[in-house]
Amino acid sequence: MHSFKSKLESWKAKVEGRPPMPPPVPPHPNQSSSNASQAPPPVPPHPNQPNRPSAPVKGSILTPISRDEPLGQFARRKHPLTPPVDGDYAVPTNKFYTNMLLDNRTLPAWTHPYSVWWSQAQDYWGLAISQTTAEQRVFGPDPAQVPTQYYLNPAGIVSTLLGAREFAGNKVSVQPKQADHLSVTLDFAALNGSGTMSVPLTMGMGFVSAIYNNITPVIQSQVGIASANKLPCNAGLDKYELNLFNGVRWLVYTTGGANFRLENPNNFVCDGPFRGLVQVGSCPAACDQYFDSAAGAYASSASLEAGQTEDGSTGTYKIVYNIEGRSSSGKILAYALPHHVNAFSDACRSTMTPAKLDSTVMGPMVGCITQELEMCESLPRDVGFLPWARFHAQDDGQFGSGPYDDNLRQLMRSVAAEELQQDIKGQSCLDSMYFSGKGLDKFAFILLVTKLILNDDQLTKQGLEKLKDAFNVFATNHQQNPLVYDTTWKGLVSIAGVDGDPNADFGNSFFNDHHFHYGYFIHCAAVIALIDESYGGKWLEQNRAFVDNLVRDVANPSHDDPYFPVFRSFDWFSGHSWAKGLFLSGDGKDEESSSEDYHFAYGMKLWGKVCGDPAMEARGNLMIAIMNRSMNLYMLFADDNPIVPKQIHGNRVSGILFENKVDHATYFGLNPEYIQGIHMIPITPISSFIRSPEFVQQEWNSIVASIIDKVDDGWKGILKLNQALYDPKASLSFFASPSFKPQWLDPGMSRTWAIAYAGGISR
Known part of the structure; x- marks a missing residue:
């Protein structure tokens, strides 16, 4: 039988020299060798950030707890709701895209900095896209009161929409597939069987990317397109700018040599059925070179890697984007939230660009030309079962009997x-x-x-x-x-x-x-x-x-x-x-x-x-x-x-x-x-x-x-x-x-x- 003292000594030993961790996970597969090796444009250093080199990771901490079936005492039951996904697997229930699994599946998903939804509005059929700014926030119920009770971002603004001629009249079905905790893919299929549009959604994605297969792309905007211009771009890509009536500039990149034209202020259309990639993104001023360097590549999904240092003092986690397609940098554009940026490793900080877009409730996001977002955090390894505070920090092994006098101990006992x-x-x-x-x-x-x-x-x-x-x-x-x-x-x-x-x-x-x-x-x-x-x-x-x-x-x-x-x-x-x-x-x-x-x-x-x-x-x-x-x-x-x-x-x-x-x-x-x-x-x-x-x-x-x-x-x-x-x-x-x-x-x-x-x- 172990005494409590020996238990504490054992814990302290674990803190100061932890037992071997599971073996490291295999490295993330390299992207396609077809990606060119051209470097992205240089990015300016981020001011006022301390050096934070990537911490050596002892091993993956994402090992399974068990592979056993749930205990037999839990009766097996079917749920009243059925997920409309591509198979029988454990579908996430509390993720950014759950609205797309429920009821008529037309409420938004927030990937940040964009929100997207399946639009079934008259004459707007496909995936609607919105990106709102801090200036658009609505405060209430009395905006003059400080502090106000709430603020929200306007919903339903179709800044752009990815659709197809063949979807007209809502003649389209949508199939979510590969639903995971950081990503999901939406397959849009024309009901006439002519072709599909597949859109992978990953958190932080800088472009909304659609892979078209034998249907005619249509890019729409309820805000309205004041002008559309074709611009020079990297080999293998066509680039267009769409200047909306609200003053926001969106960039469009396409592969395959398709020809697009402005049909009317709401429709930017391709001249025929198309096989290839179409990407759209809201472009901040003076950021074209960064967008150009990432265009043509997209994240088909995202995964997580996590580990800790040998001494258990620092944890590292990565959001790894599984890249497909081809860009001049070999990387994608991904946006990071403030808590990411503040914890970036030095390697990840070097991928930052001047591109910034507002999230809805989590502040401004920073665009990165990267394959992954890597963050490092100091771990609360010494916080245990017993009282602890920042100003009175001690682990369980140091706590002893605490600073209690006899009267207080007697009071606690009674x-x-x-x-x-x-x-x-x-x-x-x-x-x-x-x-x-x-x-x-x-x-x-x-x-x-x-x-x-x-x-x-x-x-x-x-x-x-x-x-x-x-x-x-x-x-x-x-x-x-x-x-x-x-x-x-x-x-x-x-x-x-x-x-x-x-x-x-x-x-x-x-x-x-x-x-x-x-x-x-x-x-x-x-x-x-x-x-x-x-x-x-x-x-x-x-x-x-x-x-x-x-x-x-x-x-x-x-x-x-x-x-x-x-x-x-x-x-x-x-x-x-x-x-x-x-x-x-x-x-x-x-x-x-x-x-x-x-x-x-x-x-x-x-x-x-x-x-x-x-x-x-x-x-x-x-x-x-x-x-x-x-x-x-x-x-x-x-x-x-x-x-x-x-x-x-x-x-x-x-x-x-x-x-x-x-x-x-x-x-x-x-x-x-x-x-x-x-x-x-x-x-x-x-x-x-x-x-x-x-x-x-x-x-x-x-x-x-x-x-x-x-x-x-x-x-x-x-x-x-x-x-x-x-x-x-x-x-x-x-x-x-x-x-x-x-x-x-x-x-x-x-x-x-x-x-x-x-x-x-x-x-």
């Missing part, structure tokens, strides 16, 4: 003893996976205190048995609404909405919020496994497959595991997860809780640690590091945030972040404590890694301080424990006060953990 007398099973065995998970995790945090801080084995063992008993209800799938394995989309869903209301349990049955729901179970399981092992138990061995199934549902890292889509929730391009599953949305995917997003990754990181799975632990660390960068640009608005429009900066948090809109609201109400608090919950050791002391104090001073005395329910406890991230003594005073009221605790929160956390990071 509060823990009282809270562990509560009905754990009654608070956790509910009809909702979300609330059940929160209930279980509440008691897991209490046991961390009793075992690792108070060293009270008697109290810990009493609580541990009750918590294991409650967790077993779910591990054996005997909860009120059991999970089933959906054989259609491939995933674990609550039975609650499969045959009933799709919105049951927050839409879990339609793949909403799985990272929120299952993250609580995974963190709880990591705690149980850790403590049970210290007593010589076999709980980990007995429950690992169940918990791994939950992790695989949300964050399967490998196509070698065919039973779940790769990274259902986490978007490696946008830098965070999307909560919305199989629901249509005119503003795209969304997420209203940044904190429950990184709580999933934190739980997965710890589960990987206790399981001895360094690749899983590293994935959790890397996802958290990426979220730290992206969320502090797009969701959390500190004084120095360079991305958020000034009209909403004072809201301090995004509220609900959509792909096309930012709305300072929640789905359950507009109270300020809801909107701010849902981005705090739960407060754990990883919270301080994301939420800096400076940001938390700024949010407190500008919003929370004015409402805290009016809040008299569980949101008060959330707001006050969040205060510990910049003022732990004030937070501790609140939770340790004899006048503390239990009604101030959220159902997933304990006073024991609040005292331990605030006290553990007090300076």
Whole structure:
């Protein structure tokens, strides 16, 4: 039996010299040898960026968790919705193109910097394309109010459209194929059988590229084309400029020697059936040379590579574009978001061009002439189970007993003893996976205190048995609404909405919020496994497959595991997860809780640690590091945030972040404590890694301080424990006060953990 001290020493050894990682993945195949070797135009250096050489990667961290079928206790069921794809495989449910899989499939997909959709509007048949600018944003409901509640980008502006004569009268079918987490391809087929138009969609693509096969290309614009001119270009390509009536200039590149002409202000047409490539892109001023160097090549798909350094301190990830066609540079034009640019390796920074286009809600994007986007991040490897803060950084092995005096330890012991007398099973065995998970995790945090801080084995063992008993209800799938394995989309869903209301349990049955729901179970399981092992138990061995199934549902890292889509929730391009599953949305995917997003990754990181799975632990660390960068640009608005429009900066948090809109609201109400608090919950050791002391104090001073005395329910406890991230003594005073009221605790929160956390990071 291992003592907790030896366990901590083992963890510290892993941090300082990790065990061998899996073998490196094979290098990405080189592009076609037909690509010319001509170098792209020189790019200017990016100012004020530190040197960031590519970190040596020890090995891929994208190894499969398992290749086994989901556990047999999950009944197999077909989903009420069927994906209109090209085969029976694990189709992603929470990705940028989900609108194109649902209902009449005409709502947009956001590839950034473009949005695209299947247009069935009268006389506009094909793939519509829009690119909006910051100046077009609409603020409301009262644009004169500062801060405003929301802003959105205008939808449905057909800047350009890729279609064909043969599609007229909507005589066209669309088949999504090769649906993956970073890309999908749309095959448009003329119903008369004459030919097809295939359009690969990849995140960040600089051109919208269509491969025509024996149909007549038509490029349209509802904005209107003021003039069209043919321009000189590289051998093998024809180049045209389309100057729209709104002053925006689009470039068109074609192969195959086709002849295009301006038929009328809305139609730019080819003179006959065509086999070859047509590309369109919005071109910023003085950027033709960069566009020219990339024209003729396109990304047929995109894939992910990820690894970490030998010492585990740095993670590297790449979005690799699988290039087809031929360009003079041998590369494509890809746009990077601000959080990419800030983390670029030196090699990737050298690919940047002056071309910039606005994204909808994530700031200006920078065009790169490249085959891949490579980013490097510092990993939170030392953040473990015990209290941690940026200003009190220490790993579990250094924590010891914490800075607790005897009085505080006695208070924690008495509060823990009282809270562990509560009905754990009654608070956790509910009809909702979300609330059940929160209930279980509440008691897991209490046991961390009793075992690792108070060293009270008697109290810990009493609580541990009750918590294991409650967790077993779910591990054996005997909860009120059991999970089933959906054989259609491939995933674990609550039975609650499969045959009933799709919105049951927050839409879990339609793949909403799985990272929120299952993250609580995974963190709880990591705690149980850790403590049970210290007593010589076999709980980990007995429950690992169940918990791994939950992790695989949300964050399967490998196509070698065919039973779940790769990274259902986490978007490696946008830098965070999307909560919305199989629901249509005119503003795209969304997420209203940044904190429950990184709580999933934190739980997965710890589960990987206790399981001895360094690749899983590293994935959790890397996802958290990426979220730290992206969320502090797009969701959390500190004084120095360079991305958020000034009209909403004072809201301090995004509220609900959509792909096309930012709305300072929640789905359950507009109270300020809801909107701010849902981005705090739960407060754990990883919270301080994301939420800096400076940001938390700024949010407190500008919003929370004015409402805290009016809040008299569980949101008060959330707001006050969040205060510990910049003022732990004030937070501790609140939770340790004899006048503390239990009604101030959220159902997933304990006073024991609040005292331990605030006290553990007090300076």
